[in-house]
Amino acid sequence: MKSSIWNFWASRYDRLWVQKYSLKPTRNYILNALSENKDVNNIKVLDLGCGTGQLISEMAEFFSSPIITGVDFSEKMLDISKSRNPGAVHMQLNADELDKLKGNFDVIICSHSFPYYKSPEKVLHELNRLLKNDGILLMAFASGNNVYDKFALSFVKLTTGHAYYPSDRVFREIVSPYFHVADLQIIKEKFFMPRIALYKLKGATK
Numbered sequence: 001m002k003s004s005i006w007n008f009w010a011s012r013y014d015r016l017w018v019q020k021y022s023l024k025p026t027r028n029y030i031l032n033a034l035s036e037n038k039d040v041n042n043i044k045v046l047d048l049g050c051g052t053g054q055l056i057s058e059m060a061e062f063f064s065s066p067i068i069t070g071v072d073f074s075e076k077m078l079d080i081s082k083s084r085n086p087g088a089v090h091m092q093l094n095a096d097e098l099d100k101l102k103g104n105f106d107v108i109i110c111s112h113s114f115p116y117y118k119s120p121e122k123v124l125h126e127l128n129r130l131l132k133n134d135g136i137l138l139m140a141f142a143s144g145n146n147v148y149d150k151f152a153l154s155f156v157k158l159t160t161g162h163a164y165y166p167s168d169r170v171f172r173e174i175v176s177p178y179f180h181v182a183d184l185q186i187i188k189e190k191f192f193m194p195r196i197a198l199y200k201l202k203g204a205t206k
């Protein structure tokens with residue numbers, strides 16, 4: 001998928017109505033899931049598909065002296081994140097080219113970005129490489145788990161272009177060579193919203 005659709009959304013992103021029912025609740029769940037790491041100093045965090053950097057700024061307040069890297073392939077999304085988070089490292093990179101990224105992260109977050117990757121298995125392979133042995137990967141995405149979710153998500157696709165929203169069963173199959181599922185939380189703020197799955201993953205080979 002091209003970054004142009006995300007460049008289009010960048011200046012509008014923080015005002016989208018899904019912020020209230022989907023994106024903000026997801027960020028709250030992620031921060032809650034991170035609470036056991038809260039007192040760690042200088043924690044190294046990667047936010048893959050960081051968008052306008054809302055979560056980066058919330059994490060910067062949450063942790064003490066975090067070292068946060070935000071990666072996104074949309075130049076315009078990154079521009080907003082850079083001005084919001086001058087203390088974070090930013091890289092414009094396609095997730096399908098993560099082999100170009102070096103690092104050893106305590107926490108990797110991928111929130112509402114995974115469904116848009118062309119080569120999800122390749123991304124998971126690289127995320128496994130980039131994660132420390134005792135690190136955690138938090139992956140959140142709208143999940144096409146039942147007929148209603150698939151129906152609702154077909155409207156989302158109209159705004160994002162090609163996307164694949166895996167069901168729980170399919171996602172577990174895709175991740176199993178690289179990660180095991182340590183925890184799963186379901187976020188569903190309103191009955192009309194598709195369910196959002198937040199997976200806490202640990203390296204399968206670590």
Ligand SMILES: C[S@@+](CC[C@H](N)C(=O)[O-])C[C@H]1O[C@@H](n2cnc3c(N)ncnc32)[C@H](O)[C@@H]1O
Nearest residue numbers: 006049050051072073074094095111112113116
């Ligand atoms: C729905 S937004 C999510 C932004 C933020 N993580 C959040 O939760 O609000 C999806 C983000 O993923 C980025 N993205 C989509 N496909 C990508 C890819 N192949 N490589 C890197 N970033 C990608 C988009 O540019 C966009 O910023």
